[in-house]
Amino acid sequence: MASSHSGQTETQKLLAEIRADYAATADTTGLSIPNPAVLAAIERVPRDRFVPAAGRSRAWDNTALPIGYRQTISQPFVVALMTDLLALRPGAKVLEVGTGCGYQTAILAELPVDVYSIEVIPELARTAHERLHALGYSKVHTRTGDGHAGWPEAAPFDGIIVTAAADRMPAPLVEQLAVGGHMVIPLDTGWDAQMLVVGEKQENGELDTRRVLAVRFVPLVNAKEEGTG
Template identity: 55%
Template sequence: MLTPRFRGLVGCWAMVGLSLAIPPALGQETEAERRVLLEATPSEAAPSRPAFAPDAWAGAREAMVRDHIVARGLDDPAVLAAMRRVPRHRFAPEVAPRRAYRDEPQPIGHGQTISQPYIVALMTARLGLEPDDRVLEVGTGSGYQAAILAEIVREVVTLEIIPALAVQAAERLEALGYTNVTVLEGDGYYGDPARAPFDAVIVTAGARHVPPPLVAQLRPGGRMVIPVGQMLWVQNLLLLEKAADGEIRTRNLASVRFVPLTGGH
């Protein structure tokens, strides 16, 4: 969930050992309790997408994609289709619908925000998602990023630490008709080992370091996108790829400013 400042910064790939991305003294962390608020419906077939009724904001979504995403160089067809379909204004209840389609973050309560459309599209596209993928999201917020992911992949598991936001997101996603999303209330730092491994992990809050549990739950060949850095300063939006031998390759995608990842860690 992005706060207002953003400036793109393309980086280079680097090979790093896990120890370089994680502080040496983490202590003995224990898995946080999680409450299941919405459970994905297992299906052998590809999950069906919600049948959204026509609304007055289709033009605003098209303009959002054209002016703020395609114009900045993103062209992943699945991501663009998802951004055109999902009614973003339904996930930004504290602002007028038209404002929800501006290329800027919007408040969703409890000191949190829904990220600007370009950042949502960028982070999703860089995961290189496939239709059969299972994705873990840390930081559900209002549920918008989870909905975008659910349009593209087989299953989404999303964790939110703020109880009220978790409940609201679960209710919103269920009301819209998403059957391939599991919403959990709990500390996302620890991921969800019961449902791991995941093909991709996306973290929508700024972390001081890459959480070891999330790396452990990423399958070999999987990708993670996460903002890392000091909470009051600009963070690096990192793309991590996990090799078959567990080695992590890291690329800096952009300079960003996210709300902090919180929890007992």
């Protein structure tokens, strides 16, 4: 499913920076090196195809970039880390809340997993769907809707990744996570700060959580705010 992208030098530089970020943050993340499958996905997915024309010259920078509608494409290191923290096994079913431009979706689709992705902003949902199909990710399930509610008819999910900051873990998402599954989500911690948190679903239905890394994400929008009902 890989598509040709800008020079190998830019790609290899990005991969080296991601490896360096893993090493630098290992004390808090617990991961000193990226999963090879995740790193290979980063290498294969043409990030420049997910960035608006105005920012395309920076598509292979290890940084977040604006994609319109007050949303961003996440930093590649954070995309890799969040994907890694899901600890997905081949054949797993994963829910992404916040399709955005579809970049994180494509990274997940490069793994042998079944991907469901929800986006609350209709314009982003439409263009991401078209972009993913054009790049060959035709098996990804996408929909426009409120990510807080999850995708109940497709549950349970072995992993849930939320790509925008919430004030708490949405209860419907916790409910739709399979026992033993992982949810990765940035949470507001007050004082204009956010923390990436990973939670593992226990037999009693609760999440065993740990704080992973200070991050910066756009807020998780609900359908009422967007006027999509």
